[in-house]
Amino acid sequence: MKRATKPIAARVVLVRARNSLNIGAAARAMANFGMEDMAVVEPFEPMLRQARSAVHGADILEKAPVLTLEEAIADCNLVIGTASAHNRRQRQTMLTLPAMRAWLKRRLPGGGRVAVLFGSEKSGLTNADLFHCHALLRIPTRPDAPSMNLGQAVAVTAYELSRAALESSVTEPDEPMLEGRQVDELVEVGMRAMAKGQVNMHMPEATRRLRFRRGVMRWRLSRGDAAFLQGLLKRLA
Amino acid sequence: MKRATKPIAARVVLVRARNSLNIGAAARAMANFGMEDMAVVEPFEPMLRQARSAVHGADILEKAPVLTLEEAIADCNLVIGTASAHNRRQRQTMLTLPAMRAWLKRRLPGGGRVAVLFGSEKSGLTNADLFHCHALLRIPTRPDAPSMNLGQAVAVTAYELSRAALESSVTEPDEPMLEGRQVDELVEVGMRAMAKGQVNMHMPEATRRLRFRRGVMRWRLSRGDAAFLQGLLKRLA
Numbered sequence: 001m002k003r004a005t006k007p008i009a010a011r012v013v014l015v016r017a018r019n020s021l022n023i024g025a026a027a028r029a030m031a032n033f034g035m036e037d038m039a040v041v042e043p044f045e046p047m048l049r050q051a052r053s054a055v056h057g058a059d060i061l062e063k064a065p066v067l068t069l070e071e072a073i074a075d076c077n078l079v080i081g082t083a084s085a086h087n088r089r090q091r092q093t094m095l096t097l098p099a100m101r102a103w104l105k106r107r108l109p110g111g112g113r114v115a116v117l118f119g120s121e122k123s124g125l126t127n128a129d130l131f132h133c134h135a136l137l138r139i140p141t142r143p144d145a146p147s148m149n150l151g152q153a154v155a156v157t158a159y160e161l162s163r164a165a166l167e168s169s170v171t172e173p174d175e176p177m178l179e180g181r182q183v184d185e186l187v188e189v190g191m192r193a194m195a196k197g198q199v200n201m202h203m204p205e206a207t208r209r210l211r212f213r214r215g216v217m218r219w220r221l222s223r224g225d226a227a228f229l230q231g232l233l234k235r236l237a
Numbered sequence: 238m239k240r241a242t243k244p245i246a247a248r249v250v251l252v253r254a255r256n257s258l259n260i261g262a263a264a265r266a267m268a269n270f271g272m273e274d275m276a277v278v279e280p281f282e283p284m285l286r287q288a289r290s291a292v293h294g295a296d297i298l299e300k301a302p303v304l305t306l307e308e309a310i311a312d313c314n315l316v317i318g319t320a321s322a323h324n325r326r327q328r329q330t331m332l333t334l335p336a337m338r339a340w341l342k343r344r345l346p347g348g349g350r351v352a353v354l355f356g357s358e359k360s361g362l363t364n365a366d367l368f369h370c371h372a373l374l375r376i377p378t379r380p381d382a383p384s385m386n387l388g389q390a391v392a393v394t395a396y397e398l399s400r401a402a403l404e405s406s407v408t409e410p411d412e413p414m415l416e417g418r419q420v421d422e423l424v425e426v427g428m429r430a431m432a433k434g435q436v437n438m439h440m441p442e443a444t445r446r447l448r449f450r451r452g453v454m455r456w457r458l459s460r461g462d463a464a465f466l467q468g469l470l471k472r473l474a
Contacts, residue, residue, distance in 0.1 A: 021258070029389050031382035091410050098405035140403045145268035148392075152266050155389040156396045166377045168335035173328050 006111025025151025077112035084124035243348025262388025314349035
């Protein structure tokens with residue numbers, strides 16, 4: 001029997017964010033993927049005000065309280081700190097982003113709340129911040145371009161957290177497709193056009209017919225496509 | 238027998254990008270996830286120059302040629318256009334981002350090159366652009382916050398394209414863990430401390446011992462943690 005999964009709520013905590021564009025971009029990315037719980041720790045106030053006045057994500061930013069780190073995580077079951085290249089003390093569990101969701105579900109089988117801390121672009125999270133973390137999160141960027149823009153780091157994290165719930169679909173247009181009889185018709189019209197145009201492609205007629213037929217079947221023609229091609233070939237022949 | 242998958246190379250094509258910060262952010266996100274093939278169509282030249290002079294992703298931008306759309310996709314097997322909310326003509330295959338990789342692998346089993354077109358933030362891709370596309374790509378953002386910043390859209394797309402190849406790991410610190418004998422020792426020290434402190438928690442001693450033992454085993458203590466706790470309890474008792 002498959003039990004329903006209890007929900008895991010996530011809060012984004014921006015610690016010492018300095019750039020209003022990045023703060024705004026982080027809020028916007030959260031909104032894009034349905035997250036709305038943000039807290040701000042030790043912001044540079046003028047930049048926060050500026051970010052709040054921007055259009056996108058304004059709602060999330062408007063509601064985001066300015067708290068101490070302790071307050072921001074007080075009601076969270078787990079705290080995850082995003083690690084930059086210099087946070088390399090392997091005294092803590094280290095997750096890469098693609099592994100985060102499964103780890104959260106293992107650690108919070110009954111659901112709960114997780115805080116994900118993002119440090120300032122300049123200095124990341126301090127060791128004092130990391131002492132509050134149950135695990136460190138690493139976005140597995142390339143060694144030659146490791147550092148991510150804050151807005152983009154929040155975007156890929158929000159995407160990954162919601163990914164399993166996002167629509168994963170391929171929708172084909174519902175035009176009526178070619179039927180067997182129409183394949184035969186198109187092939188006949190094509191062969192007549194080739195005869196008329198003296199196109200022999202250096203192969204016997206039977207081989208040409210076979211090749212053309214195989215193509216027509218592979219080309220995923222709609223009925224409309226086939227009618228168009230037949231009309232063209234008839235005109236030419 | 239499992240055959241090795243042939244590689245699919247991806248090119249990012251920015252069509253009529255207007256904002257230098259976004260162009261730079263797109264290049265930076267590509268670098269973060271190991272993509273380096275970018276082309277620029279009908280840019281606003283001063284903005285492109287400005288983006289090229291920025292630090293991050295400069296290498297990719299420096300190499301990105303300014304081309305017509307036809308030139309930018311001339312050597313690509315597939316062309317995918319990112320669709321905004323107003324591109325809703327369902328005459329083309331529509332993919333959501335989480336489904337893109339699997340679709341590409343089905344369509345290009347022998348490998349190949351795909352161009353992913355990103356339109357300007359303001360107007361997206363035109364219908365003329367979309368005529369060149371084999372499929373439209375939709376990043377499944379929330380209906381109440383559908384529109385993504387160009388840099389962030391490129392970031393989540395680059396992340397998704399490389400996701401299957403990214404490191405997915407949980408690394409635990411390799412501290413030596415508690416062994417059975419040490420569990421017994423810690424429980425004994427704990428029980429002595431409870432006796433000394435007259436802690437009875439309204440339950441028989443055997444139950445208290447059981448509960449404490451169960452906790453010690455669940456707490457994932459390292460040997461160092463256990464030594465610390467034992468020291469503390471002995472001191473108190």
